[in-house]
Amino acid sequence: MSRAVRSRFDVLVVGGGPAGMAAAVHAAESGQRVGIVDDNAKLGGQIWKGNHEAGSAASKWIERVRSSGVNVLCGRVFHQPAQSILLAESDDSLSELKYEKLILATGARERFLPFPGWTLPNVMGAGGLQAMVKCGLPLQGKRVVVAGSGPLLLAAAAYLRKHGAEIPIICEQASWASLVRFSMTLLGQPDKIVQGLQLRKQLAGVRLSANSWPVAANGESVLESVTISRNGRTETIACDYLACGFHLVPNIKLALLLGCQTHNGCVQVDDFQRTTVSAVFCAGEPTGIGGVELSLIEGEIAGLAAAGRIAEGSRQFRKREKLRRFARSLERTFRLRSELRSLPSPETIVCRCEDVRYSQLREHTGWRAAKLQTRCGMGPCQGRICGPATEFLFKWNPESVRPPIFPARVESLASHANPELCETTGGH
Numbered sequence: 001m002s003r004a005v006r007s008r009f010d011v012l013v014v015g016g017g018p019a020g021m022a023a024a025v026h027a028a029e030s031g032q033r034v035g036i037v038d039d040n041a042k043l044g045g046q047i048w049k050g051n052h053e054a055g056s057a058a059s060k061w062i063e064r065v066r067s068s069g070v071n072v073l074c075g076r077v078f079h080q081p082a083q084s085i086l087l088a089e090s091d092d093s094l095s096e097l098k099y100e101k102l103i104l105a106t107g108a109r110e111r112f113l114p115f116p117g118w119t120l121p122n123v124m125g126a127g128g129l130q131a132m133v134k135c136g137l138p139l140q141g142k143r144v145v146v147a148g149s150g151p152l153l154l155a156a157a158a159y160l161r162k163h164g165a166e167i168p169i170i171c172e173q174a175s176w177a178s179l180v181r182f183s184m185t186l187l188g189q190p191d192k193i194v195q196g197l198q199l200r201k202q203l204a205g206v207r208l209s210a211n212s213w214p215v216a217a218n219g220e221s222v223l224e225s226v227t228i229s230r231n232g233r234t235e236t237i238a239c240d241y242l243a244c245g246f247h248l249v250p251n252i253k254l255a256l257l258l259g260c261q262t263h264n265g266c267v268q269v270d271d272f273q274r275t276t277v278s279a280v281f282c283a284g285e286p287t288g289i290g291g292v293e294l295s296l297i298e299g300e301i302a303g304l305a306a307a308g309r310i311a312e313g314s315r316q317f318r319k320r321e322k323l324r325r326f327a328r329s330l331e332r333t334f335r336l337r338s339e340l341r342s343l344p345s346p347e348t349i350v351c352r353c354e355d356v357r358y359s360q361l362r363e364h365t366g367w368r369a370a371k372l373q374t375r376c377g378m379g380p381c382q383g384r385i386c387g388p389a390t391e392f393l394f395k396w397n398p399e400s401v402r403p404p405i406f407p408a409r410v411e412s413l414a415s416h417a418n419p420e421l422c423e424t425t426g427g428h
């Protein structure tokens with residue numbers, strides 16, 4: 001049986017990325033007993049996964065978390081069994097986490113769209129492949145086509161190239177006109193210009209093609225080539241990997257489980273990052289996709305507000321508004337074009353956990369009916385991949401979220417039902 005631990009915090013933060021760390025640090029530096037729980041062994045979130053070199057932004061934040069006395073826990077929050085209590089599970093433990101205030105900083109995920117061949121081995125998410133390289137996957141001399149949409153494609157391509165991959169092409173579905181408009185919005189933001197110039201240097205000589213997207217991944221048992229549509233013509237490119245993602249989707253399942261209101265797929269918050277549920281705040285990408293700087297500022301405001309330091313939090317509103325303008329332009333620029341809805345063939349698998357094909361889904365009128373009739377969204381990923389895909393393909397809305405939001409051990413649910421099995425330890 002796994003270890004069971006019970007902890008109590010003034011402020012509990014779920015998510016150890018930039019938003020969560022900024023929130024935890026500001027609440028802890030205000031004298032609160034703070035816990036931060038993340039499903040990864042190390043803090044840093046998606047952008048700083050595995051990159052904790054001395055002097056880097058990640059290492060500075062991690063050091064600040066440590067020195068401000070934040071209690072760092074590893075676990076995946078999967079259930080809210082009672083008011084102000086969350087359950088988190090790791091490989092060898094179950095944590096029962098009680099809180100006065102809760103800050104959700106659960107980040108975002110890549111959006112995947114189905115097209116023929118997308119389930120072949122070596123077709124991966126752009127951020128996913130990057131994460132595997134960060135964890136040691138060698139890419140020296142491998143040809144990687146990067147395709148889909150959003151700035152993550154460029155960041156991933158630069159990273160993969162630095163680690164030895166050959167990038168024959170980056171395909172971006174957005175048009176050149178919208179990319180040019182987007183680059184104009186960066187003019188008022190010196191940090192973004194510097195980042196853009198760095199990427200340009202790192203990707204010098206790599207073909208970037210707008211109005212382009214993958215239409216098929218080809219191969220017998222593993223990926224051998226990718227067929228892309230470029231300005232209305234198709235072209236097939238030999239490759240070892242396809243790194244493919246269509247921008248990001250806010251990770252809002254936990255917020256939905258707690259009853260927080262959402263709008264257009266984002267958690268609704270007020271000026272102080274308060275959600276519509278009392279004592280629950282939200283910061284970073286669940287409130288909208290906006291990049292690391294916006295996540296940090298929202299985290300800071302949420303941490304200060306949760307600690308009651310409202311005035312200090314409000315000093316950051318202007319900076320946040322500027323970054324939110326950038327987030328709105330990201331949203332406009334990388335909005336998915338309608339042609340992508342016709343990518344799947346009738347045979348294309350849409351729900352890869354339950355092997356549900358496009359032809360089986362298109363006869364249904366909504367997510368609930370499709371789920372009941374086909375088991376779409378009922379596999380281990382619990383609709384994390386096919387949910388956003390069907391939302392785009394069919395305009396379906398996942399109607400309800402039920403616990404556990406992640407697959408959990410039966411033992412974890414049972415041990416919570418019997419409080420005597422939980423030893424009480426103090427975090428604080």
Ligand SMILES: Cc1cc2nc3c(=O)[nH]c(=O)nc-3n(C[C@H](O)[C@H](O)[C@H](O)COP(=O)(O)OP(=O)(O)OC[C@H]3O[C@@H](n4cnc5c(N)ncnc54)[C@H](O)[C@@H]3O)c2cc1C
Nearest residue numbers: 015017018019038039045046077106107127284285291292
């Ligand atoms: C796969 C991927 C790769 C990316 N790579 C880059 C990059 O190279 N460069 C770049 O500029 N931007 C990148 N981004 C975008 C970047 O993540 C954001 O710009 C920003 O840093 C988000 O910060 P955040 O704190 O809001 O969320 P995140 O950094 O995503 O942090 C959220 C954390 O919450 C954890 N979490 C979520 N749900 C739970 C739960 N139920 N229980 C416990 N923990 C939970 C997640 O595992 C994660 O560690 C990437 C995004 C993704 C999805």
